[in-house]
Amino acid sequence: MDYRYIVRMLGIYVGAICAGWITAALNVPLPWMIGPMVFASALGLSGFSIRVPTITRPIGQTVVAATVGLSFTPVAVAAIADWIVAMIAVAVLTVVAGFLVAAVLMRLTRIDVISASLATIPIGPVETANLAVRHGVAPGPVAFAQTLRIMLLVLLVPPVIVALDGSVQDPMATLRDANVDLLGGLLLIAAATAGGWVAKRLKVSNPFFLGPLAGSALAAALSLPVSALPFVVLSAAQILLGVWLGAMFDRTLFSKSKSFVPAAFLSTFLLIIACTAMALGVSALTGISWTTMVLATAPGSVTEMALTAKILEEGVALVTAFHLTRIFIILPLAPFIFSLTARVAAHYGWLPTVKAP
Numbered sequence: 001m002d003y004r005y006i007v008r009m010l011g012i013y014v015g016a017i018c019a020g021w022i023t024a025a026l027n028v029p030l031p032w033m034i035g036p037m038v039f040a041s042a043l044g045l046s047g048f049s050i051r052v053p054t055i056t057r058p059i060g061q062t063v064v065a066a067t068v069g070l071s072f073t074p075v076a077v078a079a080i081a082d083w084i085v086a087m088i089a090v091a092v093l094t095v096v097a098g099f100l101v102a103a104v105l106m107r108l109t110r111i112d113v114i115s116a117s118l119a120t121i122p123i124g125p126v127e128t129a130n131l132a133v134r135h136g137v138a139p140g141p142v143a144f145a146q147t148l149r150i151m152l153l154v155l156l157v158p159p160v161i162v163a164l165d166g167s168v169q170d171p172m173a174t175l176r177d178a179n180v181d182l183l184g185g186l187l188l189i190a191a192a193t194a195g196g197w198v199a200k201r202l203k204v205s206n207p208f209f210l211g212p213l214a215g216s217a218l219a220a221a222l223s224l225p226v227s228a229l230p231f232v233v234l235s236a237a238q239i240l241l242g243v244w245l246g247a248m249f250d251r252t253l254f255s256k257s258k259s260f261v262p263a264a265f266l267s268t269f270l271l272i273i274a275c276t277a278m279a280l281g282v283s284a285l286t287g288i289s290w291t292t293m294v295l296a297t298a299p300g301s302v303t304e305m306a307l308t309a310k311i312l313e314e315g316v317a318l319v320t321a322f323h324l325t326r327i328f329i330i331l332p333l334a335p336f337i338f339s340l341t342a343r344v345a346a347h348y349g350w351l352p353t354v355k356a357p
Helices: 003-025 031-045 056-069 074-109 113-120 125-134 139-165 182-201 207-221 231-247 251-256 258-286 290-297 302-312 316-348
Strands: none
Touching: 003 031, 003 231, 031 139, 031 231, 056 182, 056 207, 056 231, 056 302, 074 113, 074 258, 074 290, 074 316, 113 125, 113 139, 113 258, 113 316, 125 139, 125 316, 139 231, 139 258, 139 290, 139 302, 182 207, 207 316, 258 290, 290 302, 290 316, 302 316
């Protein structure tokens, strides 16, 4: 047993808890995720090595997904069915927006169309890095851009939405004051864990979020006696996820993509702006509140967007359903989308300029 590693991890998580406490004192939404994420990112960028145990992510995802799944009551599920066309349209338009932003990124950095598209279409750092290697382009810049997108979404969207909404005096109240029952909470965790196990066996992408979400949502939809988890458990899960996400943003990744950084920031902001404009348009056409639609069309970070909807006490199931529709459309089709993009690029001479190592 490496005691130095244990001491290091204890120090990191103690620091993350302190960062969460400070963020909570500032009344920031999702403080127990945002504070630890900023803390871990700062450590990583300073050159401090952060190698958190891999099990922390699935544990955090299972708890948060179980909490989100509680919103899938029979009434909510019935209401979601009315918006399936809008969900599919948003998913497709998000891909279109990604390609448009990719064109801007190509102009700014002169990278090839495959790298630019992988950097802007919301899929995920790991998935895009694998696709980059498959198509012979450098995975570092696309992984950096995808990580940056997730972090900026978490840092910007929840605080801005809650501030503009103006109805929330205490962002923690909804999560902290939920009705908790010991047996109901244990049943919820059991349903979520079973969902994660099934999803892992079926090799579903992101199994420890989608699986637990499916398990807990099914339990809620069937009106089983599940209940919310204690606030301290949910906060601990957010700390685990915040540190894990912040640990992805290290100095090596930043230095390797140094010339790419300003363009990546700009392209991420452009994608967020495009998705926000889409949200306002869908809100005007459907009558769904603009805050719900901004959270629903955010290009990623379903966990944080769903928790923000829960803070606002509005449309949690709908926000989650929009994100899941996008995920289940884009992820399975990603190999086809980028293979087609590669063929078009080869035809027009937009060939990769940087080969993967």
